[in-house]
Amino acid sequence: MADLKYLELLAKDYPNLEAASAEIINLNAILALPKGTEYFLSDLHGEHEAFIHMLKSASGTIRMKIDEHYGGILSEQDRDDLAALIYNPQAELKRRHKSEADFNKWCTTVIYRLITICQSVSTKYTRSKVRKRLPGNLAYAMDELLHADDEANKNHYYEAIISSIIECGIADRFIVAMAEAISDLAVDHLHIIGDIFDRGAHPDQIMDFLMNYHDVDFQWGNHDIVWMGAATGNWACITNILRMNISYNNFDMLEVGYGINLRPLATFAERVYGDDPCEKFMPHILDENIYDPVSPLHAAQMHKAIAIMQFKIEGQRIKAHPEYGMEKRLLLDKLNLKEGTVTVEGKVWPLRDTNFPTVDPEDPYRLTPEEEQVMDSLEASILNSEKLQRHIQFLFSHGALYKKINGNLLYHGCVPMDEQGEFVDVTLGGGTYRGKALMDYLDKQVRAAYFSPDESQEVGRSGDLMWYLWEGSNSPLFGKEKMTTFERLFIADKASHKEPTRPYYKLIRQKEPVQHILREFGLDPNHGKILNGHVPVKIKDGESPIKGGGLLYVIDGGISKAYQKQTGIAGYTFIFNSRFMALAEHKPYTPLQPDGTQTFTSPTLQIVDTLPERMLIIDTDQGAELVEQVNDMKALCDAYRRGLLKQQY
Incomplete structure (x- = not known):
């Protein structure tokens, strides 16, 4: 009876055998597509311009697509200009309005080039998914142009579309929309592994951007959790x-x-x-x-x-x-x-x-x-800050202390461990927790502190737990013995400023402790990866972001300007597509110049793992969910055939 009631609910969206069968066909088609590209970034620290550039450039992937299609056709400068247009279309258009003798001719040329790149980054998706990523009123024209190669006998038709875009005076809007679509399609899913806030000037603008992003999740960092605690009034x-x-x-x-x-x-x-x-x-x-x-x-x-x-x-x-x-x-x-x-x-x-x-x-x-x-x-x-509370609620709805996805484990700081590599017992709220159980308990209590403080196990003022997670020695988000803010402000001797790290950070240099963590979270200790933020990787000192025999990656490379003297770089992006996993090492971001030009240095890309076979959606966590949906739809079809449910037409 419970199954039948569920099928009755499902029948409201798929009211007959034909509708249910069509959905099965659609789902099976999606399962056969290559896995989308996942991007992992950490420790943004309010650096909104550098972060948005990293994302819009897809950490150099878009430039690789440009070289792939135009390497033997366009000059290096022309390819740089096309990349600059995609990364920051508003700035490049402003410059071109001043410099191009025939602006409309330039627009026609770049629209064709943008179509080529957009076709290249959209090959992993169904046509309907691409259409959903395109902007409202311009979606029809863009969709037609993207599939021009399927309609070779209609060249005049497609030329007419571009001419109409120019004549209607919406070329600027169209180019911006096409550039944004390319950046959106280049990244299927974005993971932010903590620390959006503090140091840099505009975490608020980062949050505004991410709230409009198509697919994002957060693993809270210590700098996020202290803002979440502040939002409770703590x-x-x-x-x-x-x-x-x-x-x-x-x-x-x-x-x-x-x-x-x-x-x-x-x-x-x-x-x-x-x-x-x-x-x-x-x-x-x-x-x-x-x-x-x-x-x-x-x-x-x-x-x-x-x-x-x-x-x-x-x-x-x-x-x-x-x-x-x-x-x-x-x-x-x-x-x-x-x-x-x-x-x-x-x-x-x-x-x-x-x-x-x-x-x-x-x-x-x-x-x-x-x-x-x-x-x-x-x-x-x-x-009473409406904007801040909205941002914090988005962190709650799209975030957690950790995430397991496609065989990998994501968290910001650490899993508290002792010198022997065993998980530390932490007593809070009258109970004792360790490892995964500790993370699950803290996640639940953090949510209760914000949404239902009267029902939480917290003693004292609401949000105290978030403050503990900000600087407590057994906090999985802090990972140090103490925070020496007082000493840094009031004691000149730097010997008093030291903040010893927890054993975790020494242990992860070895493979066995990392495998121990993966097993604790129910993941394959031989093939799963841990993506970790929080501690800047000091490349200048010869430190490597790759730990645990290639099973753990510390991707806080110092996007924050405050860290770049220590690190020598400006952050990492971890990339996981259908063929490989790679680490992109970024150079410091160069802001827009007064003359409107943009200077970008492509990141250094290091492939760290090549998949034996191309990974399809059916091989992913999303695929497992879609297979369940297929099974549900098959059960619905069976109910229609057996007359258990009436079909509606």
């Missing part, structure tokens, strides 16, 4: 995201992009720290603010004010959660301002700044009434 998370982004001068994003009102903090900081030079709190200016310029000194005062509030609030959370095991990070009560020192884990360090006007030595973790008012205002502003 003060420890709020102070962290504001301190980091004030320290990187990201006022346009905070106040204009997300509408977070920093005026109460700015007023408070100017009053309390107005005579403080705040030398060690000066912002790292990687990008200039356009709409909300703040002087470096005022930013430094705000940075110090929110940092002190952060240390107070974190101290409160540490005391409220002894199970977090973070008592060593209680440092405000270890200050000796008369001596100008602080004691950290039993060692006395000289302070380089002894101005703590809001810290009461008798009760150092208590916020002053004015600090309380500032935090109340900041919390209200974040909770």
Whole structure:
């Protein structure tokens, strides 16, 4: 009876034998197609221009298609120009409007070239899927042009379509749409393995872009989870995201992009720290603010004010959660301002700044009434930021702590392990968890903290668990013993700044621990791959992103400008198509030049695994789902034939 009720529901979409049979034919055709190309990126850190360029260029794949079709026909410069048009069509069109004597003739030429490249990247898809990726009113014309090679006897017809596009004055729109379709079709599925936020200027623009992307998922990073915690109103998370982004001068994003009102903090900081030079709190200016310029000194005062509030609030959370095991990070009560020192884990360090006007030595973790008012205002502003809450909800709906897909395992940080390679027991919420069970528990509780805090197992303020995941020593998203923010700000000696990594990062250099992780998550330990972000790969120091005997890939290559001096590169893309797996190593992104030209350096592509046979959709996780759908449709056909369900016409 349950099966029949399900078939009755299915019959609403496929009301007769012919409709159900047609769907079986369609599904079987899809199963026979080559697997689509998966792209894996990590640690975007607000670098919206570099990220969008990486994606639109398909990490050099589109340039390879251009060389494949036009290598012996067009010059190197012409191929560069065609690539630039696809990567950033608006900028290239603006340049061509000024430089082309016969702009319409140029448009005609490039439309034909774009059609060729679009045909090349769409060969893995059904015609209907390609049509769905094409933009609304232009889809018909684009679809006809893409299949011109099937209609050789209608050349005049296709020439007429292009002429009409030019005559109607929509060539610019059409070229932009065609370029975007090429980039969309070159990447079938996008995996973001954590850390969209912080450091870079515009994670908000990255999220806007991804919310309109055709197929994307996220594996949350520590920098994502702290924003997710802030979106619950958690003060420890709020102070962290504001301190980091004030320290990187990201006022346009905070106040204009997300509408977070920093005026109460700015007023408070100017009053309390107005005579403080705040030398060690000066912002790292990687990008200039356009709409909300703040002087470096005022930013430094705000940075110090929110940092002190952060240390107070974190101290409160540490005391409220002894199970977090973070008592060593209680440092405000270890200050000796008369001596100008602080004691950290039993060692006395000289302070380089002894101005703590809001810290009461008798009760150092208590916020002053004015600090309380500032935090109340900041919390209200974040909770009522419609755009921020929409972005966070998208991270929840399309994300998780980890993902298994097509035999591979994706996560941002680590799986907590001890020196012997065994999974660490972590006690939270009255239970003890390890390995996959720990990840599953945390994923469930993070969702509960945001959507139904009254039903979660969290003790204390909602979002505390997200703060723990941001910097707790057994957090799978952090992977270090401690976060030394206080030491970096107040102690000159860099020996105090060290943040020792967990055993995981040494263990993954060997094959056996990586295989142990794959087995824990139910994957093939000999052929499955782990895609991992979080820790920049220092290519300049000879470090390799390939770990665990070729079973684990660390793809945080440093897309963030803040890391590029350490890494020497600008990020990795991992590519998994129907024939091979490859690692693309990117050079730093060059912004658009004042004269409208664009300079792109193609990434270095290293094939790391070649498949013995071309992988079809039937061989993928999606294929397994489609096979189930075929079986359901066959059952529906059988019910129609046996008269168990009435056919509708």
